[in-house]
Amino acid sequence: MLEIKHFINGQESDDQGRYQDVYNPATGQVIGKVALGSVDTVEQAIDCAKAAFPAWRATPPLKRAQVMFRFKQLLELHKHEICLLLTTEHGKVTDDALGELTRGIENVEYACGAPELLKGEHSRNIGPGIDSWSEFQPLGVVAGITPFNFPAMVPLWMYPMAIVCGNTFILKPSERNPSAPLFIGKLLKEAGLPDGVFNVVNGDKEAVDALLHSPDVEAISFVGSTPIAEYIYKTGSANGKRVQALGGAKNHAVVMPDADIDNAVNALMGAAYGSCGERCMAISVAVCVGNKVADEVVAKLSAKVKTLRIGSGLVEGQEMGPVITKEQLNRISGLVAQGVEEGATLVVDGRDIAVEGNELGFFLGGCLFDHVQGDMTIYQTEIFGPVLCVVRVDSVQQAMNMINDHEYGNGTCIFTRDGEVARYFSDHIQVGMVGINVPLPVPSAYHSFGGWKRSLFGDLSAYGPDAVRFYTRRKTITQRWPSSGVREGSQFAFPS
Numbered sequence: 001m002l003e004i005k006h007f008i009n010g011q012e013s014d015d016q017g018r019y020q021d022v023y024n025p026a027t028g029q030v031i032g033k034v035a036l037g038s039v040d041t042v043e044q045a046i047d048c049a050k051a052a053f054p055a056w057r058a059t060p061p062l063k064r065a066q067v068m069f070r071f072k073q074l075l076e077l078h079k080h081e082i083c084l085l086l087t088t089e090h091g092k093v094t095d096d097a098l099g100e101l102t103r104g105i106e107n108v109e110y111a112c113g114a115p116e117l118l119k120g121e122h123s124r125n126i127g128p129g130i131d132s133w134s135e136f137q138p139l140g141v142v143a144g145i146t147p148f149n150f151p152a153m154v155p156l157w158m159y160p161m162a163i164v165c166g167n168t169f170i171l172k173p174s175e176r177n178p179s180a181p182l183f184i185g186k187l188l189k190e191a192g193l194p195d196g197v198f199n200v201v202n203g204d205k206e207a208v209d210a211l212l213h214s215p216d217v218e219a220i221s222f223v224g225s226t227p228i229a230e231y232i233y234k235t236g237s238a239n240g241k242r243v244q245a246l247g248g249a250k251n252h253a254v255v256m257p258d259a260d261i262d263n264a265v266n267a268l269m270g271a272a273y274g275s276c277g278e279r280c281m282a283i284s285v286a287v288c289v290g291n292k293v294a295d296e297v298v299a300k301l302s303a304k305v306k307t308l309r310i311g312s313g314l315v316e317g318q319e320m321g322p323v324i325t326k327e328q329l330n331r332i333s334g335l336v337a338q339g340v341e342e343g344a345t346l347v348v349d350g351r352d353i354a355v356e357g358n359e360l361g362f363f364l365g366g367c368l369f370d371h372v373q374g375d376m377t378i379y380q381t382e383i384f385g386p387v388l389c390v391v392r393v394d395s396v397q398q399a400m401n402m403i404n405d406h407e408y409g410n411g412t413c414i415f416t417r418d419g420e421v422a423r424y425f426s427d428h429i430q431v432g433m434v435g436i437n438v439p440l441p442v443p444s445a446y447h448s449f450g451g452w453k454r455s456l457f458g459d460l461s462a463y464g465p466d467a468v469r470f471y472t473r474r475k476t477i478t479q480r481w482p483s484s485g486v487r488e489g490s491q492f493a494f495p496s
């Protein structure tokens with residue numbers, strides 16, 4: 001049985017308090033227990049991070065970046081072990097786990113550019129003999145709270161940049177799959193990071209609330225569901241912290257009559273059912289423009305959804321693993337039943353599938369709905385499972401109105417061959433990340449990731465250039481060196 005502890009000041013520790021079971025969702029078995037940090041544990045981590053801050057703040061950015069270079073090498077060296085942990089505790093298939101880790105490593109690579117990113121801005125001679133520059137100073141102790149669906153990548157969106165900017169960090173990963181973030185975090189010590197600069201406190205609401213209420217935590221990055229994101233944003237802001245809180249999503253893909261339908265259907269399959277739909281950028285609504293397109297898309301999707309290869313993510317060739325918990329399995333099945341009750345056409349019903357040899361696993365087959373309407377629960381709710389809703393509309397404008405009216409605005413995409421339509425769509429759609437013939441437009445590490453509307457609370461997005469701003473405080477210095485011996489009078493007019 002695995003025992004997953006905290007990692008504070010370079011040491012694993014456990015406060016012998018509360019624990020939670022950790023499951024392998026493919027077998028349905030408990031494989032370990034994770035310590036749930038108490039307020040005392042969080043305060044201990046904060047004290048260590050606070051103590052480590054002055055020396056780390058004074059460490060040149062080049063030296064901080066060199067730690068990240070070694071960290072990247074260690075991540076690559078251990079990638080198979082990390083992917084095994086990801087698949088075992090999350091359920092995603094191995095090549096999907098590798099994709100997640102690779103995107104996480106790209107954020108470490110970006111952080112290696114710290115000396116360039118932190119150069120600041122300089123203006124010479126803003127007035128006679130006066131120079132001025134802005135520099136980006138670290139905040140102090142910052143915290144990250146992360147969801148279950150990307151246990152490696154989402155923490156890597158946060159702490160590499162926070163750390164190279166000179167902050168010290170406390171990670172509170174999801175309690176559902178804590179092994180990979182802990183394993184990865186410990187590699188930072190091996191990479192040469194001083195103790196206390198990076199800490200992991202496992203836990204639940206108690207640990208999160210302790211971070212939110214501590215006067216010594218300067219900023220919080222959160223990724224998770226919208227109700228919790230809103231709570232984190234409001235509570236953290238009320239306590240004077242800088243907060244970025246990324247929330248849930250309902251991502252629409254518009255299929256235009258001129259699209260290459262076979263390619264669009266293939267893209268929809270991966271985007272809707274990959275990782276069992278447990279991605280904040282998963283496509284969960286296909287908006288077909290015209291009945292002809294809809295009929296063709298539904299017929300082609302339905303054949304593919306019925307033949308999805310579903311099983312343990314560790315078995316080569318699988319396309320979809322289990323969902324994360326039994327509760328989530330029941331919740332998704334309940335939403336599918338509600339969709340039927342509310343009048344949508346269930347074209348493929350993935351409930352009650354059995355995976356031979358893994359009968360107790362949390363498996364659900366792909367589900368496909370047609371004739372979904374805007375007022376249905378399955379349309380309005382983030383299902384976060386392998387359920388794709390097809391909506392039929394008459395025009396691109398009608399499709400865009402639906403997307404713009406939805407409470408979420410994380411990602412979207414359009415399949416078309418018409419550049420004018422694509423440009424109009426990307427110009428006017430009320431969504432933060434837009435794909436044109438790209439179903440999962442997750443920005444690269446050199447851009448920033450963030451939705452609109454109730455998919456992001458706060459002003460700055462995750463990773464990329466926004467992360468430099470989020471994890472630093474700007475200071476602007478204005479300087480002149482008057483000639484010695486020259487007497488200067490007082491000036492009462494505002495300097496101009």
Ligand code: NAD
Pocket residue numbers: 145146147148149150154172173174175203204205208209223224225226228229246247248249279280382384410451455
């Ligand atoms: P969640 O909101 O349940 O949990 C996220 C984190 O918040 C976890 O660390 C958890 O321990 C903590 N938490 C849970 N309940 C809390 C409470 N009452 N008070 C304080 N902290 C609490 O989310 P999840 O189920 O782990 O992840 C799935 C959700 O995350 C989906 O809604 C998905 O869309 C979203 N997500 C969003 C993005 C994005 O970038 N926008 C990325 C990944 C996941």
